[in-house]
Amino acid sequence: MAHIHPLDPFTVEELQVAVKILSDSNKVSEAVHFAGAFPVEPPKKIVRRFVSGTPFDREVRLRGYDREHSGSFDAHISLTQLKLISFEWVSRGHSPLSLTDYIRTVELVKDDPAWQTAMRKRGIEDLSLVQVDPWPAGGFPPSDVPEGTRVMRAISFLRKHPKGNGYARPIEGVMVYVDLENERVFRVDDYGVVPIPTEDGDYDAASVDRLREDLRPIEITQPEGPSFTVEGYAVEWQKWSFRVSLHPTQGLVLHQLGYQDDGQLRSILYRASLSDMVVPYGDVSPMHSWKHALDGSEANMGQFVNSLKLGCDCIGEIQYFDAVLLGSSGEPFTVSNAICMHEEDYGILWKHTDLQGGTVEVRRSRRLVISAVHTVGNYEYGFFWYLYMDGTIQMEVKLTGIVGVSAVTFDGGTDTAPLIAPQLASPVHQHLFCFRLDFEVDGAQNSIVELNIETDPIGPENPHGTVFRCKATPLTRESAAKRNVDPARSRSWKVMNPGVSNQLGVPVAYKLTPQGSPTMLAHNSSPHARRAGFAKHNLWVTPYSPNELAAAGEFTNLHPGGTGLPEYTAADRSIENTDLVVWHTVGLTHVPRPEDWPVMPVEYCGFMLQPVGFFNRNPALDVPPPKHCENKQANK
Ligand code: CO
Numbered sequence: 204m205a206h207i208h209p210l211d212p213f214t215v216e217e218l219q220v221a222v223k224i225l226s227d228s229n230k231v232s233e234a235v236h237f238a239g240a241f242p243v244e245p246p247k248k249i250v251r252r253f254v255s256g257t258p259f260d261r262e263v264r265l266r267g268y269d270r271e272h273s274g275s276f277d278a279h280i281s282l283t284q285l286k287l288i289s290f291e292w293v294s295r296g297h298s299p300l301s302l303t304d305y306i307r308t309v310e311l312v313k314d315d316p317a318w319q320t321a322m323r324k325r326g327i328e329d330l331s332l333v334q335v336d337p338w339p340a341g342g343f344p345p346s347d348v349p350e351g352t353r354v355m356r357a358i359s360f361l362r363k364h365p366k367g368n369g370y371a372r373p374i375e376g377v378m379v380y381v382d383l384e385n386e387r388v389f390r391v392d393d394y395g396v397v398p399i400p401t402e403d404g405d406y407d408a409a410s411v412d413r414l415r416e417d418l419r420p421i422e423i424t425q426p427e428g429p430s431f432t433v434e435g436y437a438v439e440w441q442k443w444s445f446r447v448s449l450h451p452t453q454g455l456v457l458h459q460l461g462y463q464d465d466g467q468l469r470s471i472l473y474r475a476s477l478s479d480m481v482v483p484y485g486d487v488s489p490m491h492s493w494k495h496a497l498d499g500s501e502a503n504m505g506q507f508v509n510s511l512k513l514g515c516d517c518i519g520e521i522q523y524f525d526a527v528l529l530g531s532s533g534e535p536f537t538v539s540n541a542i543c544m545h546e547e548d549y550g551i552l553w554k555h556t557d558l559q560g561g562t563v564e565v566r567r568s569r570r571l572v573i574s575a576v577h578t579v580g581n582y583e584y585g586f587f588w589y590l591y592m593d594g595t596i597q598m599e600v601k602l603t604g605i606v607g608v609s610a611v612t613f614d615g616g617t618d619t620a621p622l623i624a625p626q627l628a629s630p631v632h633q634h635l636f637c638f639r640l641d642f643e644v645d646g647a648q649n650s651i652v653e654l655n656i657e658t659d660p661i662g663p664e665n666p667h668g669t670v671f672r673c674k675a676t677p678l679t680r681e682s683a684a685k686r687n688v689d690p691a692r693s694r695s696w697k698v699m700n701p702g703v704s705n706q707l708g709v710p711v712a713y714k715l716t717p718q719g720s721p722t723m724l725a726h727n728s729s730p731h732a733r734r735a736g737f738a739k740h741n742l743w744v745t746p747y748s749p750n751e752l753a754a755a756g757e758f759t760n761l762h763p764g765g766t767g768l769p770e771y772t773a774a775d776r777s778i779e780n781t782d783l784v785v786w787h788t789v790g791l792t793h794v795p796r797p798e799d800w801p802v803m804p805v806e807y808c809g810f811m812l813q814p815v816g817f818f819n820r821n822p823a824l825d826v827p828p829p830k831h832c833e834n835k836q837a838n839k
Pocket of ligand 1: 602606793
């Protein structure tokens, strides 16, 4: 197989071969459907030493569900040796949801007489206008279903017309449970009729009364082309180099991110991506209180990546990467333009006006943007990596789409579900994203310290009570590294290489600068916290293990919880001077506003990674002045 690099994404042909190896093995029946093809990256030492042309093993895990065998499977396949390495039925939990699960759930609900009766009870005659939204059943499959059964929940909305915004008109009180194993609706709960809201929530341009007419064009042109070079999935831009890929649950992945310093490529991150995420709801209503979708490992977010359009999602000189994914039927499919990459002017990089000398030095900041957008039911999540010329790395999550809704009476807003439109409330909820950051700051052997600003007591050294200092506390074991943000103390975490010093004799480092991110508000004993334990802390640190990639566990769908980070860190391993992995949970607590309706302006959250003594001085001094403002009075 003509691969350039061990971290290259799978080709259509490779996935076809993998599916054939599995079906030839007779381990699965015809009733199989796939959740995705999960890359098994070769060992780091092979990847690091790789030079073009040397052979390497190409491996994939195919995961999915087989109705005839009543369970989910994990098939490990070698594409190099063309054989099944291992095959296991998953003993607890299930593979992520596939398109087949979603489609079948809608069909079963719509065919069900009890659901149809509940619709008619609400005066709905034309069932073709009902939008059925399948949801992962989370940690709450009802007790009348045997554990291990593949169960979905479904809620319903009434569209005013076939293209209307169904979320404007939730059909309150009807909760449907679907058993995908026996292909039946096994329960319809009816909590009582609430009138369906009458306003529509259409937001397409044709539905807006009058569009603004005073918006003049902005054109972004790069007449000499962009400043990056791309070879396959490898990118170089402004001293940065990295590789990019798209994972079926984690989405966008950056591999082998490094920076050229004085002609030498210095490593920073071996791999960086979302690991998982959870959206816990705080509402008391039985329509919402169970919701805590793990949109990565349960809802399979990576598989639902958008195909981006030039001039719409991205403007300027764009480099796109396609994504090859495995469809639920076992046919690979290609999402064109799944990953967007471009340069952005980002204002001032640095500036100083020398008032006495009369010189002004200013440089423009430019950043490289690598992004992908995913649609998960009513929500959109955009993941944007930014690389800056001064060595800063940033992740920004953009949240948009349509908020979850309840139909209520005109005065029906509450503290757990405020009114956002007439007869429409939206539950309070959180979005918590856990990023897995496999650092290698100038090599794999790293340590981590926590930085806090502390004030000194008043005394002879501090007579006016003004002294504060930055205190570093080493985090040496997994148990000590379960930490939360503390904006009042400007808390950050520094990953350093004890074996490499800068010119000041201080270990080189990169700092994780968090935002004021919340942690999960649900009680520790709740199903939400058990199943998404990663969200109980903003920081976790583990020693690298090739099998530890999933913050909430690999098979979280219908799993009771406890897997992922709580399990990984249970042995309380040392994280000192080792190949360490930092896990950072960021996010926001969303109290919906009327302005979030009918479609939500982007909300943001994320974090920064900044060099701290990684370089000897500002690494962006060599950025040339902007063309039209070279300093006329520059020093001779
Ligand atoms: Co939200």
